[in-house]
Amino acid sequence: MPTIPRARGLSLLALVVAPLLSVTACGDWGTNASASGSDGSDAAASPDTRPSAAVVTDYRSYVGGQLAEVDAKQSPVTLGWVNVEGGPDGSPEATLGAQAAVKYVNDKLGGIGGHPLRLNVCTVVSTEEEGGKCGQQLLTDESVSAIGVGDLFVGDDAFSSVIAGRKPVLVGVATGPTLPTATNTYSTFGDLPHVFGTWGTYAREVLKANSVAVIHTKTPGDLVASTAAVKGLTAAGVFVKSVEFDAGVTDLVGQIRADKADTADVIVPISLGAGCVEIAKALKRLAVTQPVVSTPLCMSPDVAKGLGGDLPTWTYGVAQTLPADTSAPDTRAFLTASAEVGLSPDTASKVLAPLGWSTILTYAKVLNTIGADKVTPVSVSEQLKKFTGPVVMGAAEVQCGKYKDAPAVCNDQTRFYQYKGKGVFHPLTDWIHPYR
Template sequence: MIDLGVKYTGGTAGAADTSLSPVKIGFVNQQGGTPAFPEYEAATEAAVQFANEKLGGVAGHPIELVKCVLQTEEDGQKCGAQLLADPEVKIAILGTSVVGNATFYKTVNGKFPVLVSAAGGVADSTTPHVYELDGGSAAILQAFAATAKAKGAKTAAIVSTGNAGGKYVAGQVLDPGMKAAGITPKVAYVSDTATAPEYTSAMQAAGAASSDVVVLIASGADMCVNFYNALAEVGSTAPVLTAYGCYGDPVPDATGGGPVGWTFFGLNENQRAATSPEASLYRAVMQETGKGEFTNVAAAPMAFADVFAIAQMANKLGVDGLSGSAYEAAIKELTAPLFLVPGNIKCGSYPDPAQLGLCGDSAAVSIYNGSEWEISEPFKAVTLK
């Protein structure tokens, strides 16, 4: 496990020297209110602890997180100012947030680069000096349509969360994407607090019982469980396509280990996969650092991966060579493999200008085969320039 960590961080086995000056990483995340995403903080903390205790930190110096919480739009300015006030912060991670992102980036104004673990708004993908190391939701949405077409589907029932993000994804991105692939979609929405009968009604409204594929855009693992139960209620046996939100802990418990016949698309390799050395390391570290309850929540592994990527860059640059501009140059030189990230990496070269900050070209693909979770070949969404 330590050798694998050293491979991805460029560190040295052993503990960092706490008497040396820390290498600081800013960390901004939405939590403490509604909605909240504490899993990204947990994964970031676990990666930092593991790197400091087992991987030599950065060139023997301990890594230190400088944290700030987003709960309102105004907090973006507060967090930007806080990190700028610390001259030792040369790079930051934004876990995920649906408020304050644009204001945070505007305040930082490119003084240092920001890695986004999971995009929560348009600004995360369109702001200069802001990067997402994977293929993002753009790759996942392309994977939905392409996979449905590959399965020979002519019709698709799409059941989506009815919040603003879900309506945008299902109605303005996935619906036209399916049509472009020659598939006729029908979309139905449910609230994030929908009851079991509401899921059944949504399934019926979307025509799930007679559709060739069924697509779920979920806001959380509980929604995946309700959706699974509703499938049986309406009698649908069609293949199901969904995303990383359905990796969550309630899903295996409610489905007898996992839902057979579902294909999962993610930002990172499925952290449940038994055969992935990277996923095994991630699971072990989350447990050993007391963060186990957050292991399988959403795309928490991407926050973990962001710490490893920063450590890798910092070890190459050297502690005396760290600066915002040096980190940004190093980000643009990152190549695969990165920890848990599928496909190729070339930051700043995404062909779609609306996805300025995406670095990866693929979505992770996995299934549950009836006994374990398997990683399939990544879906290559684009050719990086």
């Protein structure tokens, strides 16, 4: 079963968002006659959910690869790479996915105009200082014209301070708190505060909901995520109530009943680990049948463990085509291609592996456009500023610099999946934008 970026990293996004928006209401909820079944699978798709035409499955065409083999005598084109790994919260699969993509570019796509592509890897284990050291290592290496980032949820502040925009940085999901605002940085899958706006579109346009209960703890990370979701829901014209509980509370039945959250058309749990477990237990005891639409924060092994071995069979929104969704052509293309260069199925099934893969292939596209002999930090930055997608395993279209408060965020779209249990996810929508 796939995992997601570590909860610790996601909770750090509390430092990114503007002052919290508090939306509460008293009295009864609006009618729930328009809500769909508990799994959301009976919902009628809105225009925002139609399949995208630009799904990346032909990697050679995507990167502009040559049929010729790499000439080992040619000077390599080198990318930097930084990721948190080596400790208990690390994500080595991000680096493994990136390295597999480099091998695929060299073995199958002719490198960068016949030049071999290389990766200068620097890892952060657990401290902010290590991020600064990685920044220094990759900044002083003159062969490195651009840097890829995996799951840099710690060390990102020091890293970004050292790089200071002097070399372009491309990241899949901006899990570190400073990455969304970092200079000359580009996040092709976005960050939590901006992708969570899509919960409003899904609730209103797909589920036809009038009322939503957002259930979350008072911890900083959960407040960030819930604020973003509430903002998106409110913008869509949905009646919203935030139901807060203290972390560590083990029985939420009474509070959910008192706040009438169990009578809303849709319920949105936003928490981590034990909080997700307690929400799931309470909703089960209350025999809730309306749709439960969770953020990816609850898609973690500790939640499955706390519930006896599996995740809640809820709907989940994710800013990526899941590697578990083998019905998707881009998933099949990734699994087939990555296996050809030795990436194990177990590693490929973890969402950070295709994120690393995607980042490298995006760079390959950019570098081939420039030409190996003209690659510089300036030329790469110019191409990234103009990049509009499609993104491998991601959205068909992105727009970098769209948000003034988060100039590095290029994506604000999400896909929604129904979890069927035992690692099986059923896609419910294509890419959905925040309500507009």
